Amino acid sequence: MIEVRELTKRFGRTVAVDGLTFHVKPGRVTGFLGPNGAGKSTTMRAILGLDHPASGEALVGGRRYDRIRHPMREVGALLDAGAVQGGRTPLGHLSWIARSNRVGRDRVVSVIEQVGLAGVARRRIAGFSLGMRQRLGIAAALLGDPGVLLFDEPVNGLDPDGVRWIRELMRGLAAEGRTVLLSSHLMSEMELTADHLVIIGRGRLLADTAMRDLTGVRDVFVRSTRAADLAAALSTALSTGLSAVGGTVTPEGEGLSVRGLDPVEIGDLAARHAIPVHEITPRAASLEETYLRLTEDVTDHASRRADR
DSSP states (O other), X not given: OEEEEEEEEEEXXXXXXXXXXXXXXXXXXXXXXXXXXXXXXXXXXHHTTSSOOSEEEEEETTBOGGGOSSGGGTEEEESOTTOSOTTSOHHHHHHHHHHHTTOOHHHHHHXXXXXXXXXXXTSOGGGOOHHHHHHHHHHHHHTTOOSEEEEESTTTTOOHHHHHHHHHHHHHHHHTTOEEEEEOSOHHHHHHHOSEXXXXXXXXXXXXXXXXXXXXXXXXXXXXXXXXXXXXXXXXXXXXXXXXXXXXXEEETTEEEEESSOHHHHHHXXXXXXXXXXXXXXXXXXXXXXXXHHHTTSOTTOOOOOOO
């Protein structure tokens, strides 16, 4: 488990991380989200002992990173895919890292094959694309076969096939019981990959919750040839207290958007009034919608939306 406890980090007068507390548990992919400058990379660096907090602590398996004797065997990380010497080859780069933690050459060859770089293992890294460098960084993270993994924006520069590969890799690592912390700005991919979310803004915790609990059901779309009659019946039900306060019925295209009633309640009500219903679809709020709502007050570089 990764444990971040009341972590605070300052750079001069700037508070990058402010009393941050959360846990990253094994067996699931935990997405780490926040606007630019929210403190995500600083938090990851603190977990890895690269930044020293002003107060609080970040632990891996109950220990500080610098207390782990062979850290690569317990913790793997990709923070910056460009942090490699261009004159080296993937084989040479991974071999010296492996020797530093007493990892055998067979494992080097194995991870090179796992990330899809076997065909370029002896080519100089200077000629690699960003996507290829990302794959090399992931290979380095996996080298010690660690139980804890941290990835900062690993899908940058990858083509669609590579993005899908990353998604399957992350979920596969979590399914093996590993602890996976994944930072990304690609909300659509995070929605498909993460089981749990930690969202921060200006260094403070905004949400620490399961993906399904964060998005939830936004509304129910109902389609009927008698939409007006159904809307009237639903509105009456809402006004008489059948649902929680705040329920609404709004026309939408050929149907209705209903908030405050679940699909079973809508279907039962339509049946009582002999109103035919051709579609009842519960719709969840997208991660992007929920994320933007949570972070709208802590985004330092917000763009103005285009008029439509």
